[in-house]
């Protein structure tokens with residue numbers, strides 16, 4: 202790839218200076234000059250109206266120099282103009298990684314009339330936001346979104362790209378990785394930078410959750426990962442933070458293979474486990490489905506939600522929508538009560554990032570006590586009514 206200024210065409214309008222996301226172009230004697238930190242992204246050439254920048258891009262020619270890939274990117278998933286909370290969590294961990302690398306944190310915002318959301322992304326830690334806006338991008342479409350994200354990645358060459366392991370992120374991430382020819386680690390629960398190599402260490406449960414695998418992608422860029430929602434913590438938003446919002450040209454095409462005709466919200470039971478600050482979960486130790494009323498009563502007293510282990514779900518005591526764990530929901534409430542739950546690694550995978558864990562189990566050696574903040578050894582059927590009674594008294598209920 203190469204770039205050069207054609208001086209005779211340059212009018213000194215400085216549009217290119219404003220268009221460069223990297224501050225890599227300046228005006229000197231009314232002519233544009235390209236600086237050493239140019240990443241060859243081509244934004245200046247796109248912005249120039251006078252053909253004064255000769256930019257030769259080569260796409261699909263392999264990874265080239267890996268050190269030329271810079272910045273940590275987060276795909277900022279939004280639906281109906283509301284950013285998914287998982288995007289803020291990604292910005293939290295992304296900020297940490299970017300600071301470790303001494304690079305910028307960028308968010309990619311795709312949608313229709315979503316410009317007002319960009320400032321929120323900056324408040325949650327982004328240094329810049331690549332923003333694509335078009336009516337055709339209003340609803341998530343795997344093919345179209347993959348076209349656009351792949352285009353941006355090829356153009357700006359980020360070092361790391363993070364997506365939430367949501368329905369959208371799980372569909373989009375692998376498509377983009379395959380197009381670009383890089384790797385992707387799905388469903389990560391931990392991300393760190395290897396201080397020796399600068400590689401991203403991507404940790405996720407493997408072999409049915411029996412061990413934690415740390416995966417690296419040393420030979421390809423960007424390093425891509427999907428991250429489980431509710432595992433990472435968002436930063437406190439700072440509305441005073443400033444950052445750059447960089448409008449990008451959407452890549453649109455005719456003849457998409459799929460088109461969203463209508464969105465029908467799922468009717469039926471909604472369990473707000475993902476948003477709950479307090480979760481009271483029951484397991485096989487309850488002994489009988491009717492004892493779930495003890496769980497419900499405590500949850501109701503505290504304004505919390507009801508969760509369950511897979512053993513309780515598999516026994517048909519409670520619907521799957523309540524299941525917490527590797528094959529259920531990943532939650533991170535302020536307080537998690539584990540009642541009659543042993544603490545199998547697959548259950549812990551879904552709740553161990555809770556701020557406070559209260560475990561009630563009659564077996565003092567139950568693994569759940571290893572992660573519990575407070576442990577109560579005893580019969581859950583005796584202890585739960587006592588706790589509920591005390592909370593009711595304290596809360597004046």
Ligand SMILES: Cc1cc2nc3c(=O)[nH]c(=O)nc-3n(C[C@H](O)[C@H](O)[C@H](O)COP(=O)(O)OP(=O)(O)OC[C@H]3O[C@@H](n4cnc5c(N)ncnc54)[C@H](O)[C@@H]3O)c2cc1C
Pocket residue numbers: 409410483484485486487488509510511512513524525526527528529530540541542543544545546547548551561562563564567579580581582
């Ligand atoms: C691929 C895979 C995915 C999985 N995904 C999940 C998942 O998403 N979520 C999940 O939860 N599990 C999952 N599991 C299952 C997991 O391995 C455990 O089997 C399950 O979590 C056990 O549930 P439990 O703790 O309720 O039951 P148990 O392991 O049987 O534990 C019951 C506990 O209750 C205690 N107890 C009994 N009676 C009382 C009493 N009266 N008072 C107090 N304590 C009492 C016991 O001491 C025991 O510790 C998965 C397994 C696999 C292989």
